[in-house]
Amino acid sequence: MxxxxxxxxxxxxxxxxxxxxxxxxxxxxxxxxxxxxxxxxxxxxxxxxxxxxxxxxxxxxxxxxxNPPKVGDESYESYMAEKNKILSSLARRAKMLEDAFNSLEGITCNKAEGALYVFPRLHLPEKAIEAAKALKKAPDAFYVSRLLQATGIVVLPGSGFGQVPGTWHFRCSILPQEEKIPAVVSRLAAFHEAFMAEFRD
Incomplete structure (x- = not known):
């Protein structure tokens, strides 16, 4: 061509x-x-x-x-069943996390579209931003560090990926096993509520 x-x-x-x-x-x-x-x-x-x-x-x-199996190939049916099962589970996991983040005070989360991550936006109280600055940390790095220490949950600060100045995000994988997501959400929600209470203006 x-x-x-x-x-x-x-x-x-x-x-x-x-x-x-x-x-x-x-x-x-x-x-x-x-x-x-x-x-x-x-x-x-x-x-x-x-x-x-x-x-x-x-x-x-x-x-x-x-070059995946094609219609008529011996493995096509089992391939499609496994593919659809995995993709459906990933979609459910993403939705669970998106809904959980959007239910929390000071967090908004867009729908995951084609990635294995969600990127919730943090709307942090001024006291939290000041506490982060006192430690010479970006506010989102301060938040995720506190989250890790309190819960063992690992997420990455959005400041490492580039973001609009003055906005704060973190990257959260949707890959934990589907049955483990509710426990992750529960620990994260408890941490977040305590964090917001500590730094509420």
Missing amino acids: GYGEDDIALVSFQSVSKGYCGECGKRGGYMEVTGFSADVREQIYKVASVNLCSNISGQILTSLVM
């Missing part, structure tokens, strides 16, 4: 470690390059080829993701 001057140059990446096939236990990925001249594609492939290759299981998984 040839590419004209008006075509859009696009590089698409896919990671098998962030999906229903590998979740976070396997590593592998691939990219598709379209809209570039043959000379440019050759240089991109050269650069990509000098990297170390992923392990054998990662390569096998990447091949399976790129």
Whole structure:
């Protein structure tokens, strides 16, 4: 297929470690390059080829993701059943966490769309922001540090991912086993209520 001057140059990446096939236990990925001249594609492939290759299981998984069972294949029905079961569970987990965060004072959480994380926004009392500054910490880093110390729950501060100045977030994985999410939510809610009470203006 040839590419004209008006075509859009696009590089698409896919990671098998962030999906229903590998979740976070396997590593592998691939990219598709379209809209570039043959000379440019050759240089991109050269650069990509000098990297170390992923392990054998990662390569096998990447091949399976790129070429899943098709209608009529012996394993198609079991593949689709397992895929749908995993995706449904991930959607339920994301919804449970989203609802839990949105029920807490001072937290808003958008719907997870295509990732294995939710990014709740913290609306912290001024006293909490001042306490964080006194410790030379970003307010979201202060919050997640206190959460870890009190509950053992690990989330990452949004300040490590880039956010609008003056806003605070944290990243929370939706990967804990589905049956364990209610206990995580319960511990997190108890911590958050105590945190807000401590720093309420």
